[in-house]
Amino acid sequence: MKMERGLELVSRLSRPNEAKILLIILDGLGGLYHPEFGGKTELQYANLPHLDRFVQHKRTVTGLIYPVRRGIIPGSGPGHLGLFGYDPLFYNVGRGALEAAVFLKHGEISGDDIVARFNFCTVDENRIVTDRRAGRLTNGAEFALLLNKEIPEIKGTKVKVISTKEHRGVFVIKNRVKLNPNITYTDPEEVGEKILEAKPISIAKLVGGTGDESESRAAEQTAKLVNIYTSKALEVLKNRKPANGIIFRGFSTFPNLPQFNTVYSVNAAAIATHPLYKGIAQLVGMTVLGEPTNFEEEVKILNENYDGFDFFFLHYKDPDSRGEDKDFLGKVKALEYFDNLLSRIISKDKKEFDAGKFKFDVIAITGDHSTPSYIGTHTHHSVPLAIYSDFMKGFDTTEHFDEAECTRGILGRILGVELMTILLANGKKLRKFEGFV
Amino acid sequence: MKMERGLELVSRLSRPNEAKILLIILDGLGGLYHPEFGGKTELQYANLPHLDRFVQHKRTVTGLIYPVRRGIIPGSGPGHLGLFGYDPLFYNVGRGALEAAVFLKHGEISGDDIVARFNFCTVDENRIVTDRRAGRLTNGAEFALLLNKEIPEIKGTKVKVISTKEHRGVFVIKNRVKLNPNITYTDPEEVGEKILEAKPISIAKLVGGTGDESESRAAEQTAKLVNIYTSKALEVLKNRKPANGIIFRGFSTFPNLPQFNTVYSVNAAAIATHPLYKGIAQLVGMTVLGEPTNFEEEVKILNENYDGFDFFFLHYKDPDSRGEDKDFLGKVKALEYFDNLLSRIISKDKKEFDAGKFKFDVIAITGDHSTPSYIGTHTHHSVPLAIYSDFMKGFDTTEHFDEAECTRGILGRILGVELMTILLANGKKLRKFEGFV
Numbered sequence: 001m002k003m004e005r006g007l008e009l010v011s012r013l014s015r016p017n018e019a020k021i022l023l024i025i026l027d028g029l030g031g032l033y034h035p036e037f038g039g040k041t042e043l044q045y046a047n048l049p050h051l052d053r054f055v056q057h058k059r060t061v062t063g064l065i066y067p068v069r070r071g072i073i074p075g076s077g078p079g080h081l082g083l084f085g086y087d088p089l090f091y092n093v094g095r096g097a098l099e100a101a102v103f104l105k106h107g108e109i110s111g112d113d114i115v116a117r118f119n120f121c122t123v124d125e126n127r128i129v130t131d132r133r134a135g136r137l138t139n140g141a142e143f144a145l146l147l148n149k150e151i152p153e154i155k156g157t158k159v160k161v162i163s164t165k166e167h168r169g170v171f172v173i174k175n176r177v178k179l180n181p182n183i184t185y186t187d188p189e190e191v192g193e194k195i196l197e198a199k200p201i202s203i204a205k206l207v208g209g210t211g212d213e214s215e216s217r218a219a220e221q222t223a224k225l226v227n228i229y230t231s232k233a234l235e236v237l238k239n240r241k242p243a244n245g246i247i248f249r250g251f252s253t254f255p256n257l258p259q260f261n262t263v264y265s266v267n268a269a270a271i272a273t274h275p276l277y278k279g280i281a282q283l284v285g286m287t288v289l290g291e292p293t294n295f296e297e298e299v300k301i302l303n304e305n306y307d308g309f310d311f312f313f314l315h316y317k318d319p320d321s322r323g324e325d326k327d328f329l330g331k332v333k334a335l336e337y338f339d340n341l342l343s344r345i346i347s348k349d350k351k352e353f354d355a356g357k358f359k360f361d362v363i364a365i366t367g368d369h370s371t372p373s374y375i376g377t378h379t380h381h382s383v384p385l386a387i388y389s390d391f392m393k394g395f396d397t398t399e400h401f402d403e404a405e406c407t408r409g410i411l412g413r414i415l416g417v418e419l420m421t422i423l424l425a426n427g428k429k430l431r432k433f434e435g436f437v
Numbered sequence: 438m439k440m441e442r443g444l445e446l447v448s449r450l451s452r453p454n455e456a457k458i459l460l461i462i463l464d465g466l467g468g469l470y471h472p473e474f475g476g477k478t479e480l481q482y483a484n485l486p487h488l489d490r491f492v493q494h495k496r497t498v499t500g501l502i503y504p505v506r507r508g509i510i511p512g513s514g515p516g517h518l519g520l521f522g523y524d525p526l527f528y529n530v531g532r533g534a535l536e537a538a539v540f541l542k543h544g545e546i547s548g549d550d551i552v553a554r555f556n557f558c559t560v561d562e563n564r565i566v567t568d569r570r571a572g573r574l575t576n577g578a579e580f581a582l583l584l585n586k587e588i589p590e591i592k593g594t595k596v597k598v599i600s601t602k603e604h605r606g607v608f609v610i611k612n613r614v615k616l617n618p619n620i621t622y623t624d625p626e627e628v629g630e631k632i633l634e635a636k637p638i639s640i641a642k643l644v645g646g647t648g649d650e651s652e653s654r655a656a657e658q659t660a661k662l663v664n665i666y667t668s669k670a671l672e673v674l675k676n677r678k679p680a681n682g683i684i685f686r687g688f689s690t691f692p693n694l695p696q697f698n699t700v701y702s703v704n705a706a707a708i709a710t711h712p713l714y715k716g717i718a719q720l721v722g723m724t725v726l727g728e729p730t731n732f733e734e735e736v737k738i739l740n741e742n743y744d745g746f747d748f749f750f751l752h753y754k755d756p757d758s759r760g761e762d763k764d765f766l767g768k769v770k771a772l773e774y775f776d777n778l779l780s781r782i783i784s785k786d787k788k789e790f791d792a793g794k795f796k797f798d799v800i801a802i803t804g805d806h807s808t809p810s811y812i813g814t815h816t817h818h819s820v821p822l823a824i825y826s827d828f829m830k831g832f833d834t835t836e837h838f839d840e841a842e843c844t845r846g847i848l849g850r851i852l853g854v855e856l857m858t859i860l861l862a863n864g865k866k867l868r869k870f871e872g873f874v
Contacts, residue, residue: 032828032830033830033831041830068870069443069446069855069858070851070855070858070859071447071855071857071858071859071860071861071862071867072446072447072450072858072862072867072870073450073862073867073868073869073870074869074870075869075870075871075872077871077872078870078871078872088870088872089442089443089446090442092872092873093872094872095871095872098872250871252872377869378869379828379862380859380862380867381830403830403832404830404832407832407847412849413849
């Protein structure tokens with residue numbers, strides 16, 4: 001596959017050095033005015049003394065970032081890919097591949113498999129979904145074990161379900177050669193609707209072409225397989241509770257992404273609690289560190305591994321979760337919690353932090369999208385961004401890290417795909433561009 | 438034809454809803470300092486109390502837009518295409534097709550025809566053009582009738598002239614199959630010059646390729662046809678006044694543009710007085726409403742059709758016309774005239790307007806290019822832009838809608854192709870982007 005031209009450029013210019021870069025992604029960071037809280041956003045409302053001090057640093061500048069494009073609401077995959085410098089309009093990663101990627105590390109899935117996200121669900125006798133999450137069941141692993149025992153293959157093609165969290169899991173189809181993941185969801189995405197039949201999608205036709213016969217046939221085979229699996233699973237789970245059905249979405253193969261360390265000449269580590277973010281990091285070839293279960297453990301892992309890497313992606317999930325819950329004060333609290341840990345994240349100790357001394361050469365703090373608690377979903381709005389580096393021009397007058405003040409930040413508005421280049425440049429990890437040779 | 442990737446993305450994400458979007462294009466809106474008027478631009482000089490109130494609205498933000506690209510002077514076609522989200526560097530619409538498109542609606546022209554813009558002109562006995570507009574003749578239709586009667590075809594290929602306004606018209610060549618529009622103008626574009634011979638252009642050679650033999654031959658055939666037509670027309674019109682000649686430019690075929698309503702999941706209407714703007718709207722598949730002869734009639738049509746559509750493109754021609762006339766005060770007056778109608782355009786009544794209540798969910802006011810009256814032509818300068826939506830973060834401190842204040846607007850600088858995505862996002866007409874599939 002051809003490399004996207006901007007990534008190719010950076011890839012040709014990157015060079016290794018000792019500089020350390022820290023990219024902190026506060027999931028769903030951006031907010032929106034909330035009428036019940038004085039028309040303020042969560043960042044405006046929160047008490048964030050450490051972030052204030054960070055953005056007030058002479059060598060810190062701020063701005064706003066559009067992780068994918070202006071107006072586009074980033075899903076977690078495209079949002080992170082954009083921030084990692086992989087243009088999400090060029091590099092396509094299916095939802096299934098994102099969810100499943102974390103299992104590549106442990107060898108449970110191979111890079112050639114077709115994967116999909118699944119939910120255990122509750123259905124009535126007419127296949128009508130009455131609960132898409134089967135009561136957020138806690139023993140998904142048992143149900144998975146049962147299905148894997150009873151339905152190990154469909155017409156000679158090996159299949160497997162892997163339970164991840166609650167009702168969620170990853171469906172794996174081996175033997176990709178004769179199959180094709182371009183099929184529709186069986187998940188109706190609403191309760192009261194029947195489980196759908198999977199059908200082949202002609203991607204070529206969607207974009208105005210005529211399509212490839214063999215691909216269409218392969219997608220048809222895949223759809224058939226999925227429909228047979230669904231029927232068999234309904235049979236196996238018939239008398240079970242709370243899950244007596246299974247629904248699929250996001251059928252995909254694993255993309256062959258350019259590898260982060262090679263492209264950027266770094267040795268990158270990723271720290272996150274959730275499989276999805278670990279998966280994205282895994283797909284671009286970062287080393288995924290540890291098994292933290294909360295953000296404080298993440299910070300500990302970061303500090304323990306400080307010497308071993310020169311690029312760190314640190315992911316903090318809570319602002320997004322509270323935003324999706326429409327919990328304004330919860331999101332405020334999550335931000336204040338982060339703020340309180342900031343000196344431990346970016347400085348050796350509190351004293352050094354207070355003196356404006358950081359242990360990374362380049363530090364970026366931003367989000368993969370906005371999740372305003374006033375709205376409760378991902379939105380298209382730009383996301384606040386702050387970058388520290390001793391190599392920064394400065395001139396920034398931002399006093400507080402929020403959506404309003406960042407509109408006046410000297411970075412202006414940038415796209416997600418521009419971020420990595422800026423970070424590398426500030427880490428002096430890029431050579432002069434004399435032309436493509 | 439493949440879709441431009443950004444448009445394809447929006448196309449896959451768009452979803453219909455009840456939200457109504459109004460896009461007002463003030464043709465040639467942007468201005469430049471005028472030394473004779475205190476160094477002010479027309480927008481700065483004008484008294485625009487309603488526009489002021491509009492941009493001061495808490496949920497209105499401003500910025501600057503480059504309809505095509507920074508530094509590029511937009512023609513009307515590319516300028517509008519850009520604002521409609523069709524990258525003018527990807528989607529090419531010939532001048533002839535733009536002028537002729539409005540006749541597609543009435544079936545006078547078919548989508549397979551080759552078309553060109555023509556002028557009736559005055560020539561001397563040596564084919565030297567003495568007046569490119571034949572004294573802006575008023576009875577063009579009579580001349581067209583005569584030509585169509587005397588020259589219905591050339592070597593078996595049907596041809597036709599359609600008089601539009603004054604000396605202007607559209608030339609139509611049927612039977613496109615063996616023909617190709619890549620030929621040079623016969624219009625010398627200056628008086629005192631001879632009518633030119635049409636010649637084939639090798640587009641492929643222009644861009645460094647080798648070219649396609651059959652296309653070159655087809656263009657040669659087309660050029661021959663046009664040259665024969667020119668000679669015959671000169672013969673037919675020999676003793677006529679004021680027009681005794683005809684000159685052509687902008688030979689083109691109709692592009693197969695993705696259709697606006699399908700791409701954006703809207704039901705779009707266009708309201709304009711001039712054929713060119715109706716034509717562009719027609720080409721992208723908007724419903725062109727009524728036959729307004731002035732802007733007040735346009736506003737009436739807008740209000741009458743409020744219920745029937747959820748996207749409106751409202752075009753106001755006068756700022757451009759006065760700008761091209763180098764009439765500073767005329768352009769100021771045109772802007773003040775618009776300002777005075779604003780409450781009738783965007784609110785139910787004056788009272789609602791004064792209360793900051795608008796009857797559209799998203800309102801954008803901008804231009805397709807700048808036409809500073811100090812210069813008298815289209816220029817490359819960015820164009821002021823204001824967007825209202827309840828979904829806006831706000832934080833904008835713009836007090837007056839003009840070139841200077843918009844430089845500080847929180848939208849920053851955007852490209853024309855970004856506008857539609859922003860409008861749809863604010864109308865909540867886009868789904869989250871999880872990847873292409």
